[in-house]
Amino acid sequence: MDFKYYSVKEINAFLTAKGLAVNKKFGQNFLINSGVCDTIVRNLELTPNDVVFEIGCGLGSLTNRLIDSSAAKVVGFEIDNAYQKHLQNIFRDSCKFTLVAGDFLKEFENAVKTHLAPGQQPVITGNLPYYITTPIMEKIFTATLGFSRAAFMMQKEVGERVVSKAGNKKYGSLSIFCQYYSEPKIIANISPASFYPQPNVNSVVLRFVHRTYEPSADNEQLFFAVARSLFINRRKQLKNNFALSPFLKSIPLEHIFQAMEQCAIAPEERGENLSIEQIIHLSNVINKLNSESKI
Numbered sequence: 001m002d003f004k005y006y007s008v009k010e011i012n013a014f015l016t017a018k019g020l021a022v023n024k025k026f027g028q029n030f031l032i033n034s035g036v037c038d039t040i041v042r043n044l045e046l047t048p049n050d051v052v053f054e055i056g057c058g059l060g061s062l063t064n065r066l067i068d069s070s071a072a073k074v075v076g077f078e079i080d081n082a083y084q085k086h087l088q089n090i091f092r093d094s095c096k097f098t099l100v101a102g103d104f105l106k107e108f109e110n111a112v113k114t115h116l117a118p119g120q121q122p123v124i125t126g127n128l129p130y131y132i133t134t135p136i137m138e139k140i141f142t143a144t145l146g147f148s149r150a151a152f153m154m155q156k157e158v159g160e161r162v163v164s165k166a167g168n169k170k171y172g173s174l175s176i177f178c179q180y181y182s183e184p185k186i187i188a189n190i191s192p193a194s195f196y197p198q199p200n201v202n203s204v205v206l207r208f209v210h211r212t213y214e215p216s217a218d219n220e221q222l223f224f225a226v227a228r229s230l231f232i233n234r235r236k237q238l239k240n241n242f243a244l245s246p247f248l249k250s251i252p253l254e255h256i257f258q259a260m261e262q263c264a265i266a267p268e269e270r271g272e273n274l275s276i277e278q279i280i281h282l283s284n285v286i287n288k289l290n291s292e293s294k295i
Contacts, residue, residue: 003090005059006032008196014059020082022197028080030059031127031153033194036205037065040151043187043207044123046071050148051116053077055104055126055136057087062125067094071123075115077104105132105139112145121148128154130201134174141181150208151187159186159204166275172234176227176276180217182208215280222251223283230271230279239267251290259285 004010011030015021022028031037040062046052046069057063057076066074077100078084084101091097100111104126112122124147128136133154140147154162162178163186164171178184188205192198217223229245230238242248242256260267263282265274274282 003061003064005030005061006034008032011059011196014086018082018086023080023082028058028129029127029195029197029199031061031194032196033190034061034065036153036188036190036194037062039188040125040153040205041065041069043205044069044125044149044151046123048072049120050123051075051120053108053111053122053124055124055128057099058083058127060087060090062127063087063091063097066125067091067096071096072120073098073115075100075111077102077107077111077126079103105135108139109143109145112143116145122146123148124150124152126152128152130155130158133158137178141177147208147210149210150182151205152208153190153203153205156189156202156204159206162206166278167273169272171272172231173224173228176279177224178208179276180213180223181211183211184208213276213280215284217280218284219287222287223280226283226286227279230274234270234272237268237270238265241271251286252293255286255289255293259289 005014048070050071051073052066052071052075054063054066054074054076057078063074063076073096075098076087078087079102081101084099087099098115100107116122122145124140140150161170161172161174162184164175185207186204187207190203190205192202225247228247229241232241232244238260243253248256257267259282262285263278265278265282
């Protein structure tokens, strides 16, 4: 279709005609760079077995490219009712598009059950506002329905934290969480000029491929509690962060220190230097010691 909303002039004309304004509450910055849309679609490597779930369709700039892709179906989520009628109108002739009017965090799992047929794979994409980036990734990664691939636009600072490795100052619990469930990679840098209105920060596109970590954590809840504990205070040593951790109150401190010794992790080490493999090993030993003490 002839899609006109990559133009600032057309966007302003639409907003004026509808009596609308950009809603900062929902972090609205409309993507006007069609090349970025093409980059996202290309890196998703969509096939006829894929159903794409798009978070926050807005005016439909990315939606338009997704509908033209090889994907079997595009399911879009839009929370702002001012844009729901617009999306239903401009894509009314597409048999591939379905709109879910509501909050992605509340509607995602039900939408996957409804729109995913046997043999099809869920693929997820969207432009994630800063305030909701982490909750959305938590929802996607921990959902029992899973995902195959994903690509998100997000604030550059957050994206760099997601892909950072142990030893990097930006490495933290968000890095560990995302890399435990997926293989994330920055595939594009996006300037503020690619959006309207222009945000005050640079953005990136991250591609995620689902993974299963081997060896995995025996107790994932404990694994993430240990991971969060590492960064309570980045400048403190592990022995101090573990002693202060509100996430490990049910674990005797002596079990944690005993596990560190068994894993050859010095109490004076800092959390940012522990790899995911080391954290998995540490949490598994803690879990074993704690279980054995209850027998």
